[in-house]
Amino acid sequence: MLIVILFAFELIQKLTLKDKLTLKQNKRMNFGIMTLGIMSLLTVTFNIVLHRGWWNGDFFSPFLTGFSK
């Protein structure tokens, strides 16, 4: 869930600081939002499907060890 919070923070920053950012900062932020978005999506999905609790930030181990409960 920490990943989701960080993603939300970065998204809010993106919306509020839209005009103040340089091109480089903007690109970097887009990358961050994309990465954190995918990570948070995977985390939330795995936490729901695998019944792991909301605060589990593990988004990669099911790819390595299988998707069984």
Next chain:
Amino acid sequence: MNYNLKKKGISIGVAFLLCAQIGVSEGHASSDLPLLSQVTSIKTLKNNSNLKSNTLLPVSSVKIRKFPKLAEFTQKQISMLSQQDIVLNFKGTECRFTFKKGCIVFKSNSTQFKMGAVIKTYQSTLSSETFEETSFHECGWCGFVGDILAIVVFVATAPASAPSALLLVTYSVGSGLILYHA
């Protein structure tokens, strides 16, 4: 179907009268493994009371249907199954592994399989799913690593002006939590 095959790593396909697809449970991980099993031959003993493998004399062999050949057990696997007294429960029978070609029915409630009948068995697959199940449940550090990665990505990509406020808030909340529980 209930099979008493406790040894991990070996799944067994069993030849039986009606061609069917069955799952053999071994251990806790591979219960959903589908194994193709088929009829090849069923041999019956003349003297049912004599169940020792070295005295087996099959009197009839009925070949019902031919399928691609599956791997037979090795002598090492058979001796392992035999030593551990692993029994196969199949259609109301209990079957003991003593030689490579199959297992011998030593208890039977079935009319199809009499005492002393030989059920031909195959080794169908070698399972590695026990690794997957246990390693998944034991991966306690994966959540920590995921969170750390997210923090690193956030710090690296968020603009320099905003994280100071976030840092202050998280630091305050973190300190508050630590002090509260102290």
